[in-house]
Amino acid sequence: MSAELYNSHFILYKPKPFKLASLHILTWSCREYSNDFIKEAPMITLLDYGAGNVRSVINAIESLGEQVHLVKTEQDILSAEKLVFPGVGAFGNMMEILRQKNFVAPLMTYLSADRPFLGICLGLQALFERSEEAPDMPGLGFIKGRVQRFSTDLSVPHIGWNGVNIKQPSRLFEGLEGDEKFYFVHSYHVAPKDDDSVLTTTDYGYDFVSAIRRGNVTATQFHPEKSGVSGLRLLENFLKKEGKTTMPPRLSNHTRLAKRIIACLDVRANDSGDLVVTKGDQYDVREKGDVRNLGKPVDLARRYYEEGADEITFLNITGFRDFPLEDMPMLEVLRQTSVNVFVPLTIGGGIRDYTDKDGKTYTALEVAAKYFRSGADKVSIGSDAVLVVEEYLKTGVKTGRSAIEKIARVYGNQAVVISVDPRRVYVKKPEYVKHRVIKTEFPGPNGESYCWYQCTIKGGREGRELDAITFAQVCEKLGAGEILLNCIDRDGTNQGFDLELINAVKKAVSIPVIASSGAGCAEHFLEVFDKTDAESALAAGIFHRKEVPIGKVKKALKGTVEIRV
Numbered sequence: 001m002s003a004e005l006y007n008s009h010f011i012l013y014k015p016k017p018f019k020l021a022s023l024h025i026l027t028w029s030c031r032e033y034s035n036d037f038i039k040e041a042p043m044i045t046l047l048d049y050g051a052g053n054v055r056s057v058i059n060a061i062e063s064l065g066e067q068v069h070l071v072k073t074e075q076d077i078l079s080a081e082k083l084v085f086p087g088v089g090a091f092g093n094m095m096e097i098l099r100q101k102n103f104v105a106p107l108m109t110y111l112s113a114d115r116p117f118l119g120i121c122l123g124l125q126a127l128f129e130r131s132e133e134a135p136d137m138p139g140l141g142f143i144k145g146r147v148q149r150f151s152t153d154l155s156v157p158h159i160g161w162n163g164v165n166i167k168q169p170s171r172l173f174e175g176l177e178g179d180e181k182f183y184f185v186h187s188y189h190v191a192p193k194d195d196d197s198v199l200t201t202t203d204y205g206y207d208f209v210s211a212i213r214r215g216n217v218t219a220t221q222f223h224p225e226k227s228g229v230s231g232l233r234l235l236e237n238f239l240k241k242e243g244k245t246t247m248p249p250r251l252s253n254h255t256r257l258a259k260r261i262i263a264c265l266d267v268r269a270n271d272s273g274d275l276v277v278t279k280g281d282q283y284d285v286r287e288k289g290d291v292r293n294l295g296k297p298v299d300l301a302r303r304y305y306e307e308g309a310d311e312i313t314f315l316n317i318t319g320f321r322d323f324p325l326e327d328m329p330m331l332e333v334l335r336q337t338s339v340n341v342f343v344p345l346t347i348g349g350g351i352r353d354y355t356d357k358d359g360k361t362y363t364a365l366e367v368a369a370k371y372f373r374s375g376a377d378k379v380s381i382g383s384d385a386v387l388v389v390e391e392y393l394k395t396g397v398k399t400g401r402s403a404i405e406k407i408a409r410v411y412g413n414q415a416v417v418i419s420v421d422p423r424r425v426y427v428k429k430p431e432y433v434k435h436r437v438i439k440t441e442f443p444g445p446n447g448e449s450y451c452w453y454q455c456t457i458k459g460g461r462e463g464r465e466l467d468a469i470t471f472a473q474v475c476e477k478l479g480a481g482e483i484l485l486n487c488i489d490r491d492g493t494n495q496g497f498d499l500e501l502i503n504a505v506k507k508a509v510s511i512p513v514i515a516s517s518g519a520g521c522a523e524h525f526l527e528v529f530d531k532t533d534a535e536s537a538l539a540a541g542i543f544h545r546k547e548v549p550i551g552k553v554k555k556a557l558k559g560t561v562e563i564r565v
Contacts, residue, residue: 043067043069045068047103048086049094049098051093053377054373056345074102084120086225087120088372090134092133108140111127120223120224129145133188144192145193150189151205157511158184159414165201166200166251168198176230179250182220186221190208191209196214197214227342228342262312262537265315275333301345304550308554312345313345314345315349337375346377351367351368351379379407380417380484385403385418386457386471388403408480417481417483420471420472421457421459421487423453423454423489428448436469468485473508476509480511481511483513492541494518497515497524497527498517498518512536513536515538520548521548522553525557526556
């Protein structure tokens with residue numbers, strides 16, 4: 001906890017412990033203060049308004065040798081030497097909290113003084129006058145213009161690794177080549193009234209502004225802390241005291257969104273109570289009576305980051321439903337992973353309202369908040385989403401109370417992934433069932449040429465009277481930003497992705513789709529990107545067992561499919 005004392009002349013900052021032999025010595029730094037400004041700040045100041053994953057930003061800054069001081073009062077903003085504002089979530093919720101905390105006035109004072117500022121994602125959008133996401137909630141108005149929703153036939157949100165077209169020199173670009181890709185995840189983009197402040201643009205259906213610069217004030221729509229080595233270099237350039245204003249050697253006029261390769265880690269407790277990464281064979285994770293143990297989750301995640309995974313997904317298939325939320329083991333997995341892994345992290349499992357063994361009740365929003373604060377960028381909702389959709393189909397009413405709606409409202413729909421586990425059900429004629437049926441090239445056991453994809457819950461053990469196409473459409477309507485599309489029939493078979501399922505769902509929704517289940521070789525990834533419009537592809541077992549390294553997948557795609565090298 002910080003202990004801060006203020007008077008008209010001095011600010012006393014929180015103790016900074018360091019270890020010498022077996023002793024912990026506390027040092028205090030005291031800085032002279034006058035006229036609402038501080039002459040020397042002991043660390044980087046970070047504006048955390050209380051929503052989303054800021055842990056990764058803190059970890060990234062600390063990995064570069066700096067300390068982070070969190071804003072708690074208005075004075076913390078005014079006394080900052082360098083201010084980082086990583087806005088995450090929804091525009092209206094962000095601006096409302098900034099006003100409740102009385103941060104708007106000191107922010108404008110800081111910005112107007114042209115002091116070093118780095119905004120990230122919503123930290124960029126907050127600088128503008130207003131946003132279509134919350135028309136009645138004014139922004140800071142530091143830059144004239146507005147924030148508007150993407151108007152494109154491409155999937156929205158814009159999720160993934162894209163490049164930047166650099167429009168003016170900046171210290172941020174020192175040491176960069178200019179052809180790097182950075183991680184984006186947003187449904188809205190800024191539209192300045194003039195071009196003077198435009199630092200970079202990016203293409204997604206059309207050219208949009210992806211970073212701005214006005215004097216010492218810089219802000220990016222992409223996430224440097226989630227953009228691997230390139231993002232860390234850009235962040236380091238902002239943090240260091242001196243740097244060279246430069247233009248990179250390779251400048252582009254057009255960028256392309258990369259297809260994402262995602263490593264998935266199914267995590268559960270084994271019979272000894274230890275957390276392990278496992279993998280099922282059509283969802284059966286036991287072999288000779290024991291849970292398959294393919295490694296430790298934190299270690300594997302670090303390995304995949306180093307091998308070039310574009311995202312990492314943890315699926316908590318135990319659920320830990322009897323544990324108080326504060327003790328859930330997956331929270332610690334996220335915390336440890338985010339220290340050294342600087343690509344997006346998704347966590348699924350147990351994102352619902354529940355009551356622990358001590359009788360304490362938690363809402364899905366509270367559970368998600370804990371995950372975000374522990375290092376997750378997105379949460380994945382599985383079986384509970386099926387129940388939510390079934391209820392919606394009965395009433396046709398969006399209540400605003402479902403986990404999907406509540407989390408999307410606070411954190412934005414880009415933070416909500418829906419994981420669905422369908423399986424094929426063959427029928428002789430489409431009119432025999434009320435579900436969305438497709439004609440298949442792979443006849444059923446009795447020669448059936450049609451099938452529908454039945455949603456399941458409880459790890460595939462229970463089928464429901466709901467098809468995957470209808471399910472995906474309703475989830476999008478309720479606020480989901482992405483579909484993780486598994487397939488029980490293909491899981492663990494190494495036969496390749498179910499292209500018919502992927503195409504059917506992809507054509508039915510306008511949000512990104514992650515293809516999952518069935519990958520057995522690098523060519524299967526090439527096939528899914530060639531024959532479907534899926535934005536990303538996910539695999540687990542072949543990565544865990546090193547049968548198909550991530551590098552081999554990207555090598556197979558390079559030159560044919562746009563990827564992040």
